[in-house]
Amino acid sequence: MQIINPATEEVIRELEEDTQESLEKKIRELHAAQPAWRSLPLEMRIQVIRAYSSLLEKNMEHLANILTSEMGKPLQQSRNEINGARSRIQWLAENAEKYLSDEVMTNVQGMTEKISYEPLGVVANISAWNYPHLVGTNVFIPALLAGNAVLYKPSEYTTLTGLEIERLLKEAGVPLDVFHVAVGGKDVGALLPEMPLDGYFFTGSYKTGKLIYERVAPKMVPCQCEMGGKDPLYVADDIANIKGVAAATADGAFYNNGQSCCAVERIYVHEKIFDQYVEEFVKEVRGYKMGSPVEPGVYIGPLARKEQVDVIEQQVDEAVKYGAKLHTGGKRGTDKGFYFEPTVLTDVTHQMSVMVDESFGPVIGIMKVKDDAEAIERMADTEYGLTAAVYCSDQKRTENILEKINVGTGYWNCCDRVSAAVPWSGRKHSGFGATLSHLGLRSFTKPKSYHLKGD
Numbered sequence: 381m382q383i384i385n386p387a388t389e390e391v392i393r394e395l396e397e398d399t400q401e402s403l404e405k406k407i408r409e410l411h412a413a414q415p416a417w418r419s420l421p422l423e424m425r426i427q428v429i430r431a432y433s434s435l436l437e438k439n440m441e442h443l444a445n446i447l448t449s450e451m452g453k454p455l456q457q458s459r460n461e462i463n464g465a466r467s468r469i470q471w472l473a474e475n476a477e478k479y480l481s482d483e484v485m486t487n488v489q490g491m492t493e494k495i496s497y498e499p500l501g502v503v504a505n506i507s508a509w510n511y512p513h514l515v516g517t518n519v520f521i522p523a524l525l526a527g528n529a530v531l532y533k534p535s536e537y538t539t540l541t542g543l544e545i546e547r548l549l550k551e552a553g554v555p556l557d558v559f560h561v562a563v564g565g566k567d568v569g570a571l572l573p574e575m576p577l578d579g580y581f582f583t584g585s586y587k588t589g590k591l592i593y594e595r596v597a598p599k600m601v602p603c604q605c606e607m608g609g610k611d612p613l614y615v616a617d618d619i620a621n622i623k624g625v626a627a628a629t630a631d632g633a634f635y636n637n638g639q640s641c642c643a644v645e646r647i648y649v650h651e652k653i654f655d656q657y658v659e660e661f662v663k664e665v666r667g668y669k670m671g672s673p674v675e676p677g678v679y680i681g682p683l684a685r686k687e688q689v690d691v692i693e694q695q696v697d698e699a700v701k702y703g704a705k706l707h708t709g710g711k712r713g714t715d716k717g718f719y720f721e722p723t724v725l726t727d728v729t730h731q732m733s734v735m736v737d738e739s740f741g742p743v744i745g746i747m748k749v750k751d752d753a754e755a756i757e758r759m760a761d762t763e764y765g766l767t768a769a770v771y772c773s774d775q776k777r778t779e780n781i782l783e784k785i786n787v788g789t790g791y792w793n794c795c796d797r798v799s800a801a802v803p804w805s806g807r808k809h810s811g812f813g814a815t816l817s818h819l820g821l822r823s824f825t826k827p828k829s830y831h832l833k834g835d
Contacts, residue, residue, distance in 0.1 A: 413557035418527035471800035499527035501578030509535035604813030609766030626660035765807030
């Protein structure tokens with residue numbers, strides 16, 4: 381398997397992919413090692429995870445350079461991702477004892493009723509390439525804290541990062557056979573649903589998540605899927621700082637080259653402020669520097685996958701063909717690398733792919749609406765349900781809008797953010813289940829009830 385630098389199209393490294401036999405061996409080792417890891421006191425597992433976080437900090441530049449080389453995000457954004465992972469680890473480690481320890485529910489007249497949170501066993505973490513440190517942390521950290529062993533399948537686009545994660549976890553004290561990496565592309569991933577695993581936690585596309593869910597269902601083990609989104613944002617007529625909101629929402633659309641599950645993918649703006657908002661938004665986007673991701677000041681690097689350049693180009697060409705106005709961008713890069721200019725479209729409709737199908741790239745459509753009711757109708761017109769955002773001066777008005785949108789996360793005067801303290805979950809084609817928060821810690825456990833009657 382070749383690891384290719386998306387900025388230069390050069391082969392960084394070649395890796396030998398796992399086979400069915402090598403995967404079966406790794407899973408046998410994980411099953412054999414998991415009971416001892418489970419029996420280790422929780423406070424000791426927490427210490428190991430804290431040590432891993434410290435190693436992330438110590439190896440920051442090395443890890444950031446690897447991530448940038450194989451995925452293409454600007455170097456500072458790679459550093460930001462690693463720091464974000466450390467922040468999530470801190471919350472999970474600080475709260476693990478509270479939410480993973482036995483919980484006494486009643487103790488009346490000699491009868492004690494309690495819940496014990498037992499690990500699932502050996503779980504598969506089928507992870508994503510866009511934020512490998514962050515989306516991996518959402519799964520393998522609480523899984524390990526809860527006493528599970530983990531088979532970690534990084535994306536084939538960020539396998540070097542996955543191998544670094546494994547190295548540092550074991551340096552921190554995770555036993556040799558409690559965490560293994562499955563190396564390979566979709567053929568290797570396709571083997572996992574048939575393997576003897578006790579849970580599946582997937583981050584990626586709806587198409588792949590649906591396939592995994594269908595194949596795992598007969599096994600009757602937990603399967604969580606965090607999938608795509610077509611996340612809407614509405615800018616109401618009462619915002620005071622249009623320039624500031626335009627800059628913030630442009631960042632929400634184009635950070636990480638738009639390759640974020642919760643990136644803003646379509647924008648609706650009240651007609652009273654539409655022209656001014658678009659003017660400021662386009663001005664902001666035109667100021668983004670595109671180039672080599674290791675060059676200081678670059679905000680737009682290459683896309684991680686060559687084929688996605690074609691997807692974005694097709695969406696833009698179709699929109700323009702059917703009447704959309706192109707304000708900036710619209711073209712792929714002319715030199716080596718998987719580049720596409722940051723692109724802004726108006727006069728868009730929901731008959732255009734760019735407003736209904738996931739883009740996962742540096743393109744945004746901005747649509748004029750006459751009032752909140754039309755904004756709600758447009759925002760709700762999707763098969764996805766990950767996040768929705770509203771910029772407005774009135775919190776109650778915002779909450780009235782967001783409660784009508786079927787999504788896992790709502791934002792008021794912010795967007796494109798995740799916090800370890802609250803659940804990360806999707807609805808409809810964006811998935812099901814939860815990571816992060818106390819729900820995410822307990823997602824990697826199976827509850828056992830105890831009824832304990834004393835003398």
